[in-house]
Amino acid sequence: MSATIYDIAREAGGSIATVSRVFNKANNVSPKTRDKVLAIAHNAGYHPYAMAQGLARKKSKLITVIVPVISNHFFMEVLAGIQDKIADEDYDLNIYNVRISDDLDQQVEYLIKRGVADGYLLISIHLNDQQWSRIKKLHNNITLIDEYHTDFDSVSVDSVEGAYLATSHLINQGYDRIAMITALENSKPAQDRIKGYSRALQDAGRIVDNSLIFSGVHYSRDGFTERNGYEAMSQVLDMEVRPDACFASSDIQAMGALKAMNDKGITIPIMGFDDLRFSEFLGLSSMKQPMYDMGWLALEKLLERMDEDSADVSHTIFSPELVVRSSSVTDKVTV
Amino acid sequence: MSATIYDIAREAGGSIATVSRVFNKANNVSPKTRDKVLAIAHNAGYHPYAMAQGLARKKSKLITVIVPVISNHFFMEVLAGIQDKIADEDYDLNIYNVRISDDLDQQVEYLIKRGVADGYLLISIHLNDQQWSRIKKLHNNITLIDEYHTDFDSVSVDSVEGAYLATSHLINQGYDRIAMITALENSKPAQDRIKGYSRALQDAGRIVDNSLIFSGVHYSRDGFTERNGYEAMSQVLDMEVRPDACFASSDIQAMGALKAMNDKGITIPIMGFDDLRFSEFLGLSSMKQPMYDMGWLALEKLLERMDEDSADVSHTIFSPELVVRSSSVTDKVTV
DNA sequence: CTGAAAGCGCTTACAG
DNA sequence: CTGAAAGCGCTTACAG
Numbered sequence: 001m002s003a004t005i006y007d008i009a010r011e012a013g014g015s016i017a018t019v020s021r022v023f024n025k026a027n028n029v030s031p032k033t034r035d036k037v038l039a040i041a042h043n044a045g046y047h048p049y050a051m052a053q054g055l056a057r058k059k060s061k062l063i064t065v066i067v068p069v070i071s072n073h074f075f076m077e078v079l080a081g082i083q084d085k086i087a088d089e090d091y092d093l094n095i096y097n098v099r100i101s102d103d104l105d106q107q108v109e110y111l112i113k114r115g116v117a118d119g120y121l122l123i124s125i126h127l128n129d130q131q132w133s134r135i136k137k138l139h140n141n142i143t144l145i146d147e148y149h150t151d152f153d154s155v156s157v158d159s160v161e162g163a164y165l166a167t168s169h170l171i172n173q174g175y176d177r178i179a180m181i182t183a184l185e186n187s188k189p190a191q192d193r194i195k196g197y198s199r200a201l202q203d204a205g206r207i208v209d210n211s212l213i214f215s216g217v218h219y220s221r222d223g224f225t226e227r228n229g230y231e232a233m234s235q236v237l238d239m240e241v242r243p244d245a246c247f248a249s250s251d252i253q254a255m256g257a258l259k260a261m262n263d264k265g266i267t268i269p270i271m272g273f274d275d276l277r278f279s280e281f282l283g284l285s286s287m288k289q290p291m292y293d294m295g296w297l298a299l300e301k302l303l304e305r306m307d308e309d310s311a312d313v314s315h316t317i318f319s320p321e322l323v324v325r326s327s328s329v330t331d332k333v334t335v
Numbered sequence: 336m337s338a339t340i341y342d343i344a345r346e347a348g349g350s351i352a353t354v355s356r357v358f359n360k361a362n363n364v365s366p367k368t369r370d371k372v373l374a375i376a377h378n379a380g381y382h383p384y385a386m387a388q389g390l391a392r393k394k395s396k397l398i399t400v401i402v403p404v405i406s407n408h409f410f411m412e413v414l415a416g417i418q419d420k421i422a423d424e425d426y427d428l429n430i431y432n433v434r435i436s437d438d439l440d441q442q443v444e445y446l447i448k449r450g451v452a453d454g455y456l457l458i459s460i461h462l463n464d465q466q467w468s469r470i471k472k473l474h475n476n477i478t479l480i481d482e483y484h485t486d487f488d489s490v491s492v493d494s495v496e497g498a499y500l501a502t503s504h505l506i507n508q509g510y511d512r513i514a515m516i517t518a519l520e521n522s523k524p525a526q527d528r529i530k531g532y533s534r535a536l537q538d539a540g541r542i543v544d545n546s547l548i549f550s551g552v553h554y555s556r557d558g559f560t561e562r563n564g565y566e567a568m569s570q571v572l573d574m575e576v577r578p579d580a581c582f583a584s585s586d587i588q589a590m591g592a593l594k595a596m597n598d599k600g601i602t603i604p605i606m607g608f609d610d611l612r613f614s615e616f617l618g619l620s621s622m623k624q625p626m627y628d629m630g631w632l633a634l635e636k637l638l639e640r641m642d643e644d645s646a647d648v649s650h651t652i653f654s655p656e657l658v659v660r661s662s663s664v665t666d667k668v669t670v
Numbered sequence: 671c672t673g674a675a676a677g678c679g680c681t682t683a684c685a686g
Numbered sequence: 687c688t689g690a691a692a693g694c695g696c697t698t699a700c701a702g
Binding site: 094259 | 337380381382383384385386387389390395404411415418422427428429430431432434445448449450451472473560561565587590591593594597612613615616617618
């Protein structure tokens with residue numbers, strides 16, 4: 001270890017309390033003393049040891065973000081919002097990754113029990129009721145992003161509605177046989193999007209045909225990959241009675257689907273979901289999720305909660321917004 | 336705070352030393368005592384408080400990754416490698432973001448001085464000699480990724496060579512007027528790639544024409560964006576004497592460039608740099624960087640360093656690999 | 671404005 | 687196999 005508060009105090013001819021005050025920006029230190037301490041500290045490369053501060057204060061001035069290892073574009077954008085917001089605050093951010101597996105809840109519990117942060121932002125962590133109630137007992141300052149539970153503050157997007165709108169957009173243009181490209185079966189967002197797709201069809205008086213729902217073969221990242229979309233679209237195009245439009249459960253899959261269509265020389269209208277940065281450059285129609293805003297807002301909520309223990313639980317649910325580009329527009333598609 | 340070691344010890348009718356031993360997997364505890372402590376602890380939701388452990392042990396069992404806020408695909412892939420590697424180790428990972436600005440070195444210094452981690456992985460942090468030597472004094476366990484400095488273990492890619500190979504690939508196909516799309520002028524990788532581009536031209540007996548180097552207008556994320564590439568390519572295509580090929584300093588810019596060509600109905604051969612996941616699905620030729628391996632290897636080096644203080648400094652420099660797809664292939668491009 | 675002292679929750683020789 | 691005690695590096699009433 002390098003210099004400690006004792007070293008600085010000795011050299012400055014003062015007490016450790018004074019050194020501590022200087023670094024805690026207390027106002028009850030004479031300018032003279034302050035400058036002296038600061039100079040010596042700078043010279044020695046001294047800075048209070050975070051672990052010791054944390055223990056003494058019982059506060060770490062740290063916000064922990066917990067996110068699945070499947071780091072994707074969604075997470076990157078949410079994180080950008082969090083980072084921009086925290087830049088204004090007197091907190092540090094640190095990010096922990098958890099693996100999506102059976103012990104997901106244990107991993108989250110472990111991170112919270114160790115108790116390094118003053119507040120936690122959980123992104124895309126989906127647990128069951130019982131698991132959430134165990135978590136609830138561990139800490140009061142937890143905000144959920146991309147997940148909903150009555151006991152926690154949360155910021156999420158209505159995937160069901162988004163898929164409903166996307167599918168309706170296709171229906172309204174007169175398409176008959178609308179295929180869907182989905183992801184891993186037990187992925188929460190994937191399920192929600194199938195639900196919205198099905199409802200839209202039903203509300204339009206159509207029958208939901210499960211043979212029109214494709215999922216590819218490769219499931220890395222829960223199937224939200226270009227490859228998965230490529231495979232699924234290949235299957236779609238190989239059908240005897242070819243679908244005349246397609247809704248993909250993510251832009252990243254839609255991108256693979258676009259390539260599959262290109263390789264086969266067949267194009268059908270397609271919609272994605274997410275509206276990633278690059279989608280505009282693919283001419284890909286999509287459902288826009290306010291990812292950046294979600295991150296920003298979630299942190300804001302969390303900080304409020306940390307201030308005000310007893311505030312009512314707050315839930316914000318954004319509605320995805322239809323963004324129409326060339327990929328789903330009829331006149332561009334029909335020859 | 337919730338239960339402490341004292342609570343558990345009291346309830347178990349033992350001393351805190353024993354409780355501590357149980358949680359530290361020491362072998363000198365009777366099975367009976369161990370089980371009892373574990374049961375009580377589980378019930379109380381107890382786990383040693385990381386800050387206290389860190390202070391007492393003077394070790395945190397933590398590796399910190401420091402990365403610019405400009406989180407991009409490169410970083411995502413590197414991180415994936417780090418994460419997969421650390422899964423086998425008895426360490427936790429946490430990620431801190433720093434802003435790219437004049438006080439970048441200060442931010443890094445601050446994070447290291449607070450001293451929460453046992454080792455640091457710095458990704459894409461570019462500093463000058465003087466700044467690096469200050470950092471060097473702060474901690475012995477620091478590994479650089481995507482940066483080279485004699486004093487630190489490092490894992491990087493030869494951007495100059497990569498750009499050289501990319502440009503040569505275009506030259507070898509007989510293109511005459513090869514434009515380059517670059518990024519922010521003072522971005523290190525951008526500079527290196529211009530260098531490689533220029534050298535390749537010179538070695539082929541060509542003259543480097545600065546009016547063929549375009550950089551777009553928008554510089555968010557240092558100019559490594561779809562938008563920037565779109566703008567730059569629009570300029571390229573508007574030239575009176577149009578270039579007959581183009582090297583873009585990143586795939587993300589190449590993607591925007593592809594769109595610009597599409598919008599104008601003009602196509603010229605193009606190469607990117609990075610070989611991102613989606614590039615295969617765009618048919619984009621590129622220079623492959625082993626991002627995942629870089630992350631994995633860097634962590635390995637760091638752990639070795641933590642074991643063996645005095646080992647020689649180690650540098651690994653990967654050579655990017657040419658990946659040819661349809662975007663740069665002649666017969667597909669010339670009508 | 672400054673200092674002495676208790677306390678934060680743990681780990682780890684040391685002694686038994 | 688177990689316990690008493692010192693120590694990790696700080697913060698923060700309390701007293702002056």
